[in-house]
Amino acid sequence: MLNKKHKISIIVPAHDEEENLHNLLGKLIPVLEQHIETRDFELVLIDDNSTDCTPAIVDELAKKDSRIRAVHRTDTPGFGNAIRAGFKNAAGDIIIPVMADLSDDPHDIPKLVRKIEEGYDIAYGSRFCNGGSTDGYPLSKMLANRIFNNTVGLMFGIRHKDITNAFKAYRREVLDAIGIDNIEASGFDLTVEIPLKAHILGFSSAEVPVSWYGRERGEAKLKLSENGHRYGMRLLKMFIIGNLVSLRDLFGAVIKGSWIRLLLAAIFGFLLLAGIFSFSGFAEIFEILLKVSLGYVVIACIMIFMTFILRTWRWSVLLRTSGYRVHNDTAMKSIMFGWLLNYLLPARIGDVARGMALKTTEGTPLGISLSTIVVERAMDMLTLALILMLAIFTVSSGTSLFWIAGGALVVAIGLVLGLILVYKYDRVIQDRLGGRFKSLGKSILALKSGLHNLYRNPQAIALCLILSVPIWFFEVSSIYFSAKAIQFELTPALAVLSGIVAFIAQAIPTTPAGIGVHEGTIAGVLLLFGVDVSTGTSIALVDHFARGVIIYTFGLVSAVHIGFESRVYFRTNGELYGIERNSGNISEKIWRRFRF
Structure with missing residues (x-):
């Protein structure tokens, strides 16, 4: 929020606008004078290489009113160059570009300023929000606008509906951080470059509903045929730079430890997989996989995707019951991001990453996220144990796999007891570890509050337990359809048995994505019931492929979105691109690396 009395700079780029300037100021100045938020204003009129009477009109208006400043440009023309000149000549604390053709409604300016006063860094004027x-x-521009803005939202995870509208209010700090000389666009693609650079640097933004009117006099300057390629290339460049910056910060916040150890674990997984191949026969597996039915592989992928929809529902219920409501799409992206890391790294770092994703995007305390994840794990182990016991009774009551079911039950009980111990002995834990972990007290306090809310709502717990059943039904369905993909009829009971044992085995992380462990466990269980190793390994490979398709595809998209959505958090609480946020001009150091 701005603590000092602020000055508003209205920048008006004008190229051959002799028919509009007097009318514009006749409507604009009374509105600015009427509202207390905008009374201290200046108008920066930019004559951009005009060939009509615009230069003379600009000078005439400036002579009549000391609040109007005339700027004449005679070098390279272009909307972006004109706006950049306006930024350089603006003296205000809040800077707002306004189109000279009266397409922007002056009555919307005070609304933009009030949004900045609420504490946001940028106020987007949105023609397409409520x-x-x-x-x-x-119609042609409308179609192009909606396609492009939705593409920007999808790529950068921005929920605003009119990102490319030039009618925005910026705090001066935003433009100073970007660096006016670092702005590269000379045309209308500047309306993409500035907001996306601000987004990458972690400035907060909100959208304000505004009205737009078609030009009545003069010729429109924005030509789709001339600017489409520029917009596309600018968007691509911002996407590449943004990911290099945001993913480095995001992954750096959650991935700790030696990369050599991570690499050795991956090598171990592949060696384990190679050993299974050698035992079952490379030629046999290769021959089986050549006959894979892609239709059943697609069905297996759908089964896996359904598990994430249900997991999102379950986690949202737990979070809401704990006292924290989050967007469902953010919850799902956090889950997908966590699974992506579990599939990349030989540790349960993905569970911590999931909590960090919610903390950096929604502000949910890490203690709440992690406690609900532990509750999930306990529910999963309990469900797996019960389903495994039913499957064992169906196939063979004398099998030693009962021990695995018993182990899952022990893990479930252990997780619950761990939460109870933290809840009961929170002061002891803080006294012992509080000196080493400064934020531990707040995390435990949030955890206790969340667990207390869960305890008071047994209906929510019951719903989550019920949801755990279809989650694992879809999980093992993938194995069933993976068998069908290689033309092997696997009984549902064996699909359940092999799948559940494999999932329990991977509860102890040894290799990234369970490489080798997944294949070895499924093939080993099926071998106990007469399925040859090559067939069992092939089923596991198809199933693992289906899981990888979903997890890597949606996980990478989720990582990109979370990386961008967490920029405000990293600007406020952490570092930007490994540079302390108070160490000089951050953006100049960033953009200098990526000028191309």
Whole structure:
């Protein structure tokens, strides 16, 4: 929030706008004078290589009113160059570009300023959010606008609906952090470059509904045929730079430890897989996999995806019961991001990453996220143990696999007891570890509050336990359809048995994505019931492939979105691109590396 009295700079780029300037100021100045938020203002009129009477009109208006500043440009023309000149000449604390053709409604300016005063760094003027409107917007431009803005939102995880509208309010600090000389766009693609650079640097933003009116006089300057390629290339460049910056910060916050150890674990997994291949026969497995039915592989992928929908539902219920409501799409992206890391690294770092994702995007305390994840794990182990026992009774009551079911039950009980101990002996834990971990007290306090809320809502716990059953039904269904993909009829009971044992075995992380462990466990269990090793290994490989398709595809998309959505958190609480946020001009150091 701005603590000092602020000055508003209105920047008006004008190229051959002799028919509009007097009318614009006649409407603009009374509105600015009327509202207390905008009374201290200046108008920076940028004559951009005009060939009509615009230069003379700009000078005339500046002579009549000391609040108007005239700037004449005679070098390379372009909307972006004109706006950049306006930024350099603006003296205000809040800077707002306004189009000279009267397409922007002056009455929306105070709304943008009030949004900045609420504490946001950027206020997006949105024509397409609730309350926004357009009048006379050409159909071709409307179609291009919606396609492009939705693409930007999908790529960067921005929920605003009109990112490319030039009508925005910026705090001066935003432009100073970006560096006006670092702005590269000379045309209308500047409306993409500035907000995305601000987003990458971690500035907060909100959208304000505004009205837009079609030009009545003069010629439109934005030509789709001329600017489409520029917009596309600018978007691609910002996406590449943004990912290099945001993913480095995000992964750096959750991945600790030696990369050599991680590499050795991956090598061990592949060696284990190679050993299974040698035992079962490379040629036999290769021959089986050549006959894979892609249709059943797709069905297996759908089964895996369904588990994540149900997992999101279950986790959202636990979080909401603990006192924290989050967006369902953010919850699902956090889960996918966590599974991605579990599939990349030989440790349960993905569970911590899931909690960090919610903390950096939604502000959910890490203690709440981790406690609900532990509750999930206890529910999973309990469900797996019960399903495994039923499957064992169906196939063979005398099998030694009962020990594995018993182990799962022990793990479930241990997780619950661990939460109870933290809840009961929180002061002891803080006294012993509080000196080493400064934020431990807040985390335990949040954990206790969340567990207390869960304890008071047994209906929510019951719902989550019920949801755990279809989650694992879809998990083992993938194995069943993976068998069908290689033309092998696997009984549902054996699919359940082999799948559950494999999932329990991977509860102890040894290799990234359970490479080798997944294949070895499924093939080993099926071998006990007469399925040859090559067939069992092939089933496990198809199942593992289906899981990888879903987890790597949606996990990478989720990582990108979370990386961008967490920028405000890292700017406020951490580091940006490994540079302390108070150590000079951050953006200059960032953009200098990526100028191309």
